[in-house]
Amino acid sequence: MENTKFSYAIIGGGLSGLQLALAFHENPFFKEKKIVILEPNEKKANDKTWCYWEKGKGKWDHLNAYQWHKGEVISKDNEQINLAMNGYVYKMVKSIDFYSYAKEKLKTNPNIFWIQEACEKVDQQKHLFKIKTPKKQIEAEYVFDSRIEKEALENKKYPAVSQHFKGWIIETKVAAFQEDVFRMMDFRLGHGKDCCFTYVLPFSKTEALIEFTFFNHKLETNESYDELIKEYIKRYLKIDSYTVKETEGGVIPMSSYPFHKANASNYIKIGTAGGWVKSSSGYSFKRTTEKVAQLVENIMAGRDLRHQLIKSKYLIYDRLFLSVLDRHNDLGNEVFMGMYLNNSAELIFDFLDEKTNFLQEVGIMNTFNKPLFIKAILKEYF
Numbered sequence: 085m086e087n088t089k090f091s092y093a094i095i096g097g098g099l100s101g102l103q104l105a106l107a108f109h110e111n112p113f114f115k116e117k118k119i120v121i122l123e124p125n126e127k128k129a130n131d132k133t134w135c136y137w138e139k140g141k142g143k144w145d146h147l148n149a150y151q152w153h154k155g156e157v158i159s160k161d162n163e164q165i166n167l168a169m170n171g172y173v174y175k176m177v178k179s180i181d182f183y184s185y186a187k188e189k190l191k192t193n194p195n196i197f198w199i200q201e202a203c204e205k206v207d208q209q210k211h212l213f214k215i216k217t218p219k220k221q222i223e224a225e226y227v228f229d230s231r232i233e234k235e236a237l238e239n240k241k242y243p244a245v246s247q248h249f250k251g252w253i254i255e256t257k258v259a260a261f262q263e264d265v266f267r268m269m270d271f272r273l274g275h276g277k278d279c280c281f282t283y284v285l286p287f288s289k290t291e292a293l294i295e296f297t298f299f300n301h302k303l304e305t306n307e308s309y310d311e312l313i314k315e316y317i318k319r320y321l322k323i324d325s326y327t328v329k330e331t332e333g334g335v336i337p338m339s340s341y342p343f344h345k346a347n348a349s350n351y352i353k354i355g356t357a358g359g360w361v362k363s364s365s366g367y368s369f370k371r372t373t374e375k376v377a378q379l380v381e382n383i384m385a386g387r388d389l390r391h392q393l394i395k396s397k398y399l400i401y402d403r404l405f406l407s408v409l410d411r412h413n414d415l416g417n418e419v420f421m422g423m424y425l426n427n428s429a430e431l432i433f434d435f436l437d438e439k440t441n442f443l444q445e446v447g448i449m450n451t452f453n454k455p456l457f458i459k460a461i462l463k464e465y466f
């Protein structure tokens with residue numbers, strides 16, 4: 085008989101859906117639970133690389149393609165800051181490695197099922213959800229949904245910008261990169277008054293990813309990103325001869341839209357759709373692991389699934405930061421530079437990981453352009 089009734093339905097087998105499925109698979113509590121993953125895509129392409137920072141050993145180290153123990157930020161006036169990482173390591177996972185690992189593990193579990201179709205509709209009927217795909221209708225007690233609501237992307241009420249970028253992986257014939265140092269942000273090459281920077285991840289002395297990134301409202305043409313990358317390589321890396329091995333690009337919505345409002349005790353928006361992408365930075369890989377752990381803990385304790393999933397204090401900080409970027413995009417570079425000049429990378433990483441105390445947060449706020457942030461507070465909350 086075909087399976088149509090499940091304890092848990094995961095809509096979307098991307099980063100958040102697969103991390104959640106792996107957490108169910110690894111935990112004996114879920115051994116007898118029937119789980120279904122709905123994902124139309126085969127996930128066979130390396131469509132992203134995920135970077136994150138972490139102290140010491142971590143859950144995904146076995147998938148790390150590269151790690152860096154040193155980092156730097158360069159101002160538009162060529163002032164170089166060596167990041168005081170204090171134990172933090174910057175790590176990178178290729179999405180294809182993650183998808184392959186997850187699929188390999190999950191297929192050994194007889195209680196995890198895949199439907200290779202898109203979810204069209206989710207309807208709640210009493211304590212059950214009815215989920216429709218083009219060919220199937222299934223039921224689940226709990227739903228974890230990574231579909232992004234259209235309203236969230238179209239919102240005009242909440243401050244938002246897009247993080248959009250294109251990168252080239254280039255190879256040189258002679259040594260051109262310092263392979264143990266990643267460049268978090270280099271503001272030397274500008275683009276009008278936009279908040280933008282170049283990001284460099286060296287993979288060896290002769291190979292690196294060079295990415296040009298904007299935090300603003302208007303996407304660029306492919307040619308425009310290409311010109312900027314080309315200019316950066318020539319002018320700042322002083323490389324004349326190289327081959328482009330791969331390219332990658334993307335858009336990450338950075339929005340203070342209250343994604344979590346769609347959550348209920350047995351229905352949770354996950355990943356970007358649930359606000360798991362930190363709206364002031366665009367990072368979500370490690371946050372996803374933490375949110376998944378919290379969800380699993382909530383289920384095991386029989387709690388409301390929403391318990392401690394979102395920290396409202398940080399929603400306020402993110403909203404203020406986005407308000408500044410949204411309304412004063414031309415000052416974005418200065419705001420970032422001020423943050424890195426006046427705080428250790430360790431403190432900034434702790435803050436972005438939402439692991440700081442109130443005194444540390446006041447300290448960080450003090451290093452920002454105060455009139456700008458006071459204006460943002462007045463605009464957003466009064």
Ligand SMILES: Cc1cc2nc3c(=O)[nH]c(=O)nc-3n(C[C@H](O)[C@H](O)[C@H](O)COP(=O)(O)OP(=O)(O)OC[C@H]3O[C@@H](n4cnc5c(N)ncnc54)[C@H](O)[C@@H]3O)c2cc1C
Nearest residue numbers: 096097098099100122134135202203334355356367368369
């Ligand atoms: C190019 C790029 C690079 C990034 N780099 C980083 C980084 O370095 N570090 C970091 O922390 N974050 C990064 N991010 C941000 C974030 O980590 C990723 O976007 C991450 O993939 C978000 O996870 P997710 O599960 O929400 O979405 P996804 O991983 O995109 O997964 C969503 C899944 O849902 C499926 N789906 C969509 N509609 C349906 C439907 N109707 N029914 C069923 N399934 C559906 C999709 O096919 C997809 O597989 C990056 C984002 C992009 C776009």
